[in-house]
Amino acid sequence: MKSSLKMLALLLLAAGAVGYLMGVRLDEERRGRVMKLLSEAREMPFRVFV
């Protein structure tokens, strides 16, 4: 159990690092688009209550 949790944490960390590196490499326009998509994804769950 503990080792699978560790594995999961490691995977998440690795995914975060890869995501970060990819994000850093994106040109300004693409980064803008990704940021917009991320902020939309964050807000979408709230919209179903309106």
Next chain:
Amino acid sequence: MARTDYDVVIIGSGVGGLTCASLLSKEGLRVLVLEQSHRIGGCCSNYDHEGFKPDVGAVFVIGHEMYYKLFELLGLRLEDYLEYRLIDPVYDTILDDGTRVLLPRDVDEMAEVVGSISPADVEGYYSYCADMQKIFDVYRAALDVPMPSLAEVSRPAYLGKVAARREQLPAFPVNAWLATRTLDRVVNRYFSDDRIRLMFGWENLYAALPAHRCTGLLSNVTYMGRMGYYYPKGGMISIPKALRRIMERFGGEIRFSTPVEKILVRNGRAEGVRLADGTEISAGAVISNAHSRTTYLDLVGEQHLPYAVRRAVKNQPCSIPAPTFYMGLKQKMDSVRAHFTVLLTERHKFDNVWYEYYDKGLLYRPDDAAFLVSCASHDDPDLAPAGKQVLSVIYIAPYRLKYHRWDDIADEWAWECISSLDRRAFPGLCENVDWMDSVTPVELERRLRLPEGAFFGLEMSGGNMGPFRPNYRSRCVKGLYLTGQCTNPGGGVPLVMLSGIAASSMLVNDLAAGQT
């Protein structure tokens, strides 16, 4: 239960509000429409400056089949209320390299135009038409299902009948493909020449989104031009005027210059409205046709909203604005060859507008800008004084400017655009302008109480459609219903009619079940 002043109070006389008003009056309900402006129609209206009557907002009828469905539900004949004319040619298109072509409605004549610019694209054009026709057939077939009673329209049995049409099957692969692509990718697949791509890829502006952010499904908007855009006699305002006549025929009432200041909410339910002059009007239910942001944050008030709703409403992005300037011309101009003239720039400039200018709050050089010029008097000469012409020019510009205030530059900016139109499309235009009115996004917001002057209310992207667009039946205030472009399916007159039908149907069902 105490008797209320009205069964239903409707805030706003836009197409959404008036669709509800006509349907609900027909159901025998006591309906009152309250409109803040002195004119009817909101974003589907016009005004009169010394005989020049430009359309305010909507400029043509697209998807007119939906209009017929509304009249079917009302049990009336559309022809008794509206007189349409077909717009043909659809556009006079002017490209940056000097190419100027009239785009006809007929599919084969259009193929000739495509061939004259890029022979290699004729085949792609026909394959585009074949695919779009499949989708169009689905739309037509859905509308062929006879309208049931108002109460039944929003019930699963009827919706199931519409969804289960056989025509869905052949269109499914195309639809699935379009739904998973952006518009620019779709257009690029059918066409190779940049000029043709632009001609088939700019109408995403009607969805108020750039082509790289907007769904490929919208590529059939351009095809709908082939199926016919129409213009009603008397201008677009004839549509809300017709709905008003119907509503009044069934006993509904309307008051102009009557802004609603508050929706009265007690114990979580809407019980009526308070007007700006302090008068309170009680009602069994309230329908708001105002923008969802206005409805919830200003009219209902934040104190009645749970955190999730407050947050969602505040952060939901508005669509791009639709700034416009109107012109009355001293004399008719031969260079105005069609009801619509569209000026497009080179493709990379057109794409750059969004990222390099729009998103950064900048205005681009008018010579690099795209414009949609609409001449209302082209198809209805009564909309301008004899021998004169009226033009509306719609362009893309952000609501918030980085270096200017819109109020400071409104006229100067419009004149720069007019000079550009003079050079690119209509020689002699500058000297021919008799009257001009520049309606910036900020001015549009003021005149129509339309937050950010937003073309389609809220953005029509995936995260703001379907379950993510405000509901017809409010989830947090009982007895409050929403209609109009901020609800599903979104902006555009026929879609707003659909929203009005859905909201009214739900209300009627709730009333029958004693649930409002």
